Amino acid sequence: MEELVSISGIIEEVIYTNPENGYTVCDVAAHDGQLVTAVGCMPYVTEGESVVMTGMWDTHPNYGEQFRVSYCETVPPSDEDEILKYLSSGIISGVREATAKKLVEHFGTDVFSVMLTNPEKLAEIKGISDDKAKKIGDSYSQLQAMRSIVMFLQRYGVNANIAVKVHNILGSGAVKEIEKNPYILADRVDGITFKTSDTIAFNMGLPKNSPMRLRAGIKYTLQSAAYSDGHTYLPRELLTEHAAYELGVDESEVENALSELVFDKEIYADTVDRMPVYYLYQFFEAEYYISRRLCSLADSEQKYTMTADEAMKAIDGYEKEHGLTLAAEQRGAVVTALSEGCMILTGGPGTGKTTVIRAILELLRSLRLSAALAAPTGRAAKRLSQVTGREAKTLHRLLGTQRAENGNFHSFAHNEQHPLSEDVIIVDEVSMIDVSLMSAFLRAVKRGARVIFSGDADQLPSVGPGNVLRDIIDSGVIPVIELNKIFRQAEESLIIVNAHRVNKGEMPDLRVRSSDFFFLKRGSADNCAYTVADLYMNRLPKSYGVDPITAIQVLSPTKKGAAGTVNLNRLIQMQVNPPSPEHAEHIYGKTVFREGDKIMQIKNNYEMEYKSASGETGTGIFNGDMGVICEINQEEKYMLIVFDEDKTVEYPFSFLDELDLAYAVTVHKSQGSEFPIVVMPVCSFTPQLTSRNLFYTAITRAKDMVVLVGSERVIVNMVANDRRGGRYTGLRERLETMNEILGLNRKGESEAEGDKI
Numbered sequence: 103m104e105e106l107v108s109i110s111g112i113i114e115e116v117i118y119t120n121p122e123n124g125y126t127v128c129d130v131a132a133h134d135g136q137l138v139t140a141v142g143c144m145p146y147v148t149e150g151e152s153v154v155m156t157g158m159w160d161t162h163p164n165y166g167e168q169f170r171v172s173y174c175e176t177v178p179p180s181d182e183d184e185i186l187k188y189l190s191s192g193i194i195s196g197v198r199e200a201t202a203k204k205l206v207e208h209f210g211t212d213v214f215s216v217m218l219t220n221p222e223k224l225a226e227i228k229g230i231s232d233d234k235a236k237k238i239g240d241s242y243s244q245l246q247a248m249r250s251i252v253m254f255l256q257r258y259g260v261n262a263n264i265a266v267k268v269h270n271i272l273g274s275g276a277v278k279e280i281e282k283n284p285y286i287l288a289d290r291v292d293g294i295t296f297k298t299s300d301t302i303a304f305n306m307g308l309p310k311n312s313p314m315r316l317r318a319g320i321k322y323t324l325q326s327a328a329y330s331d332g333h334t335y336l337p338r339e340l341l342t343e344h345a346a347y348e349l350g351v352d353e354s355e356v357e358n359a360l361s362e363l364v365f366d367k368e369i370y371a372d373t374v375d376r377m378p379v380y381y382l383y384q385f386f387e388a389e390y391y392i393s394r395r396l397c398s399l400a401d402s403e404q405k406y407t408m409t410a411d412e413a414m415k416a417i418d419g420y421e422k423e424h425g426l427t428l429a430a431e432q433r434g435a436v437v438t439a440l441s442e443g444c445m446i447l448t449g450g451p452g453t454g455k456t457t458v459i460r461a462i463l464e465l466l467r468s469l470r471l472s473a474a475l476a477a478p479t480g481r482a483a484k485r486l487s488q489v490t491g492r493e494a495k496t497l498h499r500l501l502g503t504q505r506a507e508n509g510n511f512h513s514f515a516h517n518e519q520h521p522l523s524e525d526v527i528i529v530d531e532v533s534m535i536d537v538s539l540m541s542a543f544l545r546a547v548k549r550g551a552r553v554i555f556s557g558d559a560d561q562l563p564s565v566g567p568g569n570v571l572r573d574i575i576d577s578g579v580i581p582v583i584e585l586n587k588i589f590r591q592a593e594e595s596l597i598i599v600n601a602h603r604v605n606k607g608e609m610p611d612l613r614v615r616s617s618d619f620f621f622l623k624r625g626s627a628d629n630c631a632y633t634v635a636d637l638y639m640n641r642l643p644k645s646y647g648v649d650p651i652t653a654i655q656v657l658s659p660t661k662k663g664a665a666g667t668v669n670l671n672r673l674i675q676m677q678v679n680p681p682s683p684e685h686a687e688h689i690y691g692k693t694v695f696r697e698g699d700k701i702m703q704i705k706n707n708y709e710m711e712y713k714s715a716s717g718e719t720g721t722g723i724f725n726g727d728m729g730v731i732c733e734i735n736q737e738e739k740y741m742l743i744v745f746d747e748d749k750t751v752e753y754p755f756s757f758l759d760e761l762d763l764a765y766a767v768t769v770h771k772s773q774g775s776e777f778p779i780v781v782m783p784v785c786s787f788t789p790q791l792t793s794r795n796l797f798y799t800a801i802t803r804a805k806d807m808v809v810l811v812g813s814e815r816v817i818v819n820m821v822a823n824d825r826r827g828g829r830y831t832g833l834r835e836r837l838e839t840m841n842e843i844l845g846l847n848r849k850g851e852s853e854a855e856g857d858k859i
Contacts, residue, residue: 108156109138109169112184113149116191120739120756124252124266130155130169142171145252145266146245150187152177164736173256176249178214182206185213195241196234204229217242247274254280258302264293281306285318296322311351316359319349321369324382328567333830334385334537338378374832381832385567388541392570393836395544397844399444399553400580408469413437416465432458435583439554440465442581446532446574447556449585450605451802452598455556456489458585459528462554463490471525476500478534479726480746482774486530496724497529497539501546503708503722514542521548531774532557536566537833560605561799565725565770569829577837597808601801604794604821610801612814621810621817627664630783630812631673634665637781637809638765639677646807648778650678651700651730655777656766657800659791665783665812670766675699678765686734688741690758697734701743702764702771703727707757712749723751726771728764769800780804784812784820792820 111132117139118127124145130138130153140155147153156173179185189202194217197205204227205213216223221239225232252265254277260268268291272279279286284306288299296318308315323345327333336344342360346353360380363369370381381389408416417436421427428436432454438445439462449455466473475494477483486494500522502515516522527547529535532555535543547553555571563569575582588602596619600610612621622637624630638650648654656674660666679685679698687696695701703723710723729745741753753761769782782800797820801808810817 106156106158106172108154109140110154111138111152112179113147113151113153116148118737118739119147120754125739125756138169139165139167140169140171142174144171144174146193146248147174147176148188148191148193150179150184150189150191152179152184175253180211182211185211189213194238194245196238197241201230214242218246244274247276251276258298258305260294260298264291267291267293283314284308285314288318288322296325310349311355313359313362316345316349316351316355317363317368320345320356320359320363321382323348324369324380327830328382328385331829332536332563332565332567332569334389334567335372335374335379335381335830335832337830338380341380372832374830374835379830379832385537386832388537389568389831389833389836391541392537392544392833393840395547396444396574396580396837397840399544399547400442401844402443402550408437408440410437410441413440413465416440416468417461420461420465426457428457428461429454429587429589431583431585431587432461435585436461436465438581438583439552442552444553445555445581445583446571447554447583447585448559448571448575450558450560450588450598451601452588452595453585454587454589455585459530459554459556460490462528463492466526472523473526473528474500474522474524475528475530477530477774478539479531479724479774480749481726481728481776482531482534484746485776494530497535497543498706498708498722498724499720500527501542514546516546517542518545520546522546522551523548524551526552526554528554528556530556533559533561533571534564534773535570536564537568537570537831538566540568540570558802560795561802562770562773562795563826563829565773567831568833569831570833573831573833574837577834577841579837579841597801597804600808601798604798604801607794607821607824609818609821612810612817618804618807620808621814622812623814624785624812627783627785630665630785631670633811634670634766634781634783635673635677637811638674642779642781642809646779653778655772655775655780655803657769657772657780657782657803658766659769659787659796659800661768663787665785665787667762667766667768670783671763674765675763686736688734688736688755688758690755693758693763695731695734695741695758695761695763697731699731700764701729701731701761702767703729703745703760704762704771705760707760710751710753710757712745712751714748714750720749723749726774728775769796769803772803773799775803776805777803778805779807779809781809781811784810784816786813786816789823790825792816793823793825794821795824795826797821 109132111130114129114131116126116128124143126144126147127141128147130140132138142157154175155169155171157169157171160168160170162168179188186202186206189197189205190199192198208227209216217239221235224230224235224238248269251269255265255268268276271291284302285299287294288296303315323341324336327336342353342356345356364371370383370386372379372381414437417428417433435447435458447455447458463473475486475490475492476497477486477494478497480496483494483496504513504515557571559571559575574580588598596611596614596616600619603610622633624633634656638654638656642648642654643650656670658665658667658670661668679696685697687694704725706724708722711721712723713719723745727745729743731741731743733742739755743751743753745751780800780803
């Protein structure tokens with residue numbers, strides 16, 4: 103590994119700078135006489151400024167030798183010529199070349215001290231009013247504050263990109279706030295973990311059992327349990343044990359801090375299944391609201407509700423008009439949708455959920471009820487739109503995402519004060535929805551509207567916290583119609599037949615050489631990986647005449663190992679899209695992004711602007727959205743990416759931590775999507791990744807073909823392993839309790855009416 107070196111000099115010219123993240127390209131006149139092109143995060147540097155840069159030499163294929171900066175310390179210019187050049191750069195609001203000359207002539211080398219401590223003196227100069235003097239002083243003060251934050255955080259390994267975020271959120275007093283409580287960073291700044299805050303606290307001399315650290319560590323343990331394992335709460339004993347281990351303190355100290363957090367209403371203490379538990383407030387409130395609103399929907403009267411007899415007659419007319427006959431359970435689902443305020447339609451592939459939804463939509467239209475269709479991801483919404491012939495939106499787009507004032511969290515335009523206008527909302531792929539998104543959605547449903555949820559409860563639960571669909575079904579609070587019959591056309595697909603076999607704990611048929619389900623035996627994980635790459639690049643495209651980018655998706659249970667997504671993406675990229683003078687590329691961390699690459703968004707970005715093929719503009723690119731890199735612009739530092747074949751985005755290099763190559767993705771990331779061909783390695787993985795519902799989810803992502811590559815023994819283990827990775831969630835119990843309360847209220851109201859009579 104190359105050693106870091108330091109270079110001192112004066113900035114001659116700033117060639118490019120991105121104000122959002124501080125990425126800068128500049129020429130520096132080094133003290134040894136050479137002119138150095140420096141690149142890296144150097145916020146707010148400008149011409150005439152003295153710098154000490156630490157980094158490594160690098161050779162860019164287009165721009166030649168550059169100094170890649172890891173750390174940059176700025177020193178205010180000291181002589182009048184350098185000061186004049188610095189002030190003339192425009193970095194300080196209200197100061198340009200003419201004003202800069204007046205300032206230097208009047209105050210000389212004391213000008214910076216005056217701007218910082220006595221800005222009112224600037225008004226002594228003709229042409230500078232009191233207001234302008236204040237503006238100049240405020241601008242310089244803000245600049246110095248920003249630099250002090252960068253310098254402070256860089257000492258602890260926090261890069262300048264994140265430092266800009268810290269300044270935007272915590273303001274000019276950020277350093278004082280951090281020195282007072284370093285854990286404020288993990289609490290309020292996206293991209294800074296508890297461990298980073300803990301390192302800063304340790305270097306500041308904070309003891310490991312300080313109340314501040316204990317409180318932050320407990321909240322971190324709950325957050326980690328939520329976003330890594332899907333838990334909405336942790337039992338008291340488990341939370342105490344885990345937090346004490348992570349923090350290296352006694353459990354008694356954690357228990358004391360827990361009591362303080364509950365008293366201060368920073369976490370919520372509750373009882374689930376007669377067991378004491380602790381929630382982060384956001385997840386308790388989400389579960390409570392979901393239970394209250396679902397019970398209310400199930401109990402309330404809707405506009406134009408049909409009786410069962412009226413619904414049956416309407417279905418008879420629909421069948422006659424369309425020349426089809428619905429199965430008994432499908433008719434039951436349509437009747438329930440037309441007569442209840444809320445319902446769940448569930449069932450595996452080939453059981454006719456789409457047929458039911460189409461029938462419901464047409465009958466609702468005959469009642470002159472307005473309807474909206476939605477799904478959690480762009481691909482799921484697009485598929486729903488294709489099978490129904492009606493516009494479907496992502497839930498985020500339906501709710502209208504908007505940025506909150508603190509710049510760190512999002513909110514939605516539609517809520518209880520501004521509900522959605524539709525009379526009926528149908529939401530597909532509900533297994534993907536976590537408690538936070540479900541709560542936000544239900545807040546936007548107007549009073550008197552009805553909601554129809556559709557999804558497969560046997561698929562993997564949401565990536566985010568909670569097990570919403572399974573908890574609602576298990577509670578029995580709202581009607582659930584489960585479709586079990588596989589229809590004749592679906593029976594011809596071995597994909598569907600095998601998916602149902604797997605779901606029942608039976609081995610898929612691997613011996614039949616059908617046209618849509620294949621098993622290729624391979625010994626080692628390396629052999630699996632090379633075969634998967636060859637199938638993607640050569641065998642499948644040649645045999646079936648398909649474009650691998652649009653038609654083939656590799657799914658793996660894991661990111662790690664020879665058959666994990668990281669290695670598979672590297673192998674496939676080298677074959678499908680190797681280095682070429684015709685395809686520009688950009689290296690970010692260990693990932694090479696190249697024009698023509700298939701990519702996936704791995705974080706929600708509520709502010710990213712896009713333009714559709716129809717000219718429509720909007721904001722928001724979300725976790726799971728897939729796209730293709732069409733152009734890499736090194737000079738302007740952005741990629742042109744088309745997401746979901748329709749949304750074109752100018753994607754800044756500063757956000758590349760939100761992208762991954764997507765020739766291969768994890769099964770979790772594939773939820774809600776459908777692909778013509780799915781290729782899946784089935785070799786040695788850790789036990790928690792060889793589960794039945796993960797295998798079932800992978801198979802059901804394929805529309806036309808599944809190819810499994812690996813070991814039959816691994817498939818046997820996956821089918822046998824029905825362990826569903828239990829999640830600590832309280833929604834089921836909360837729904838049951840809420841339903842009992844509403845039932846008692848109804849009984850009391852009924853008895854009161856009887857007394858009146």
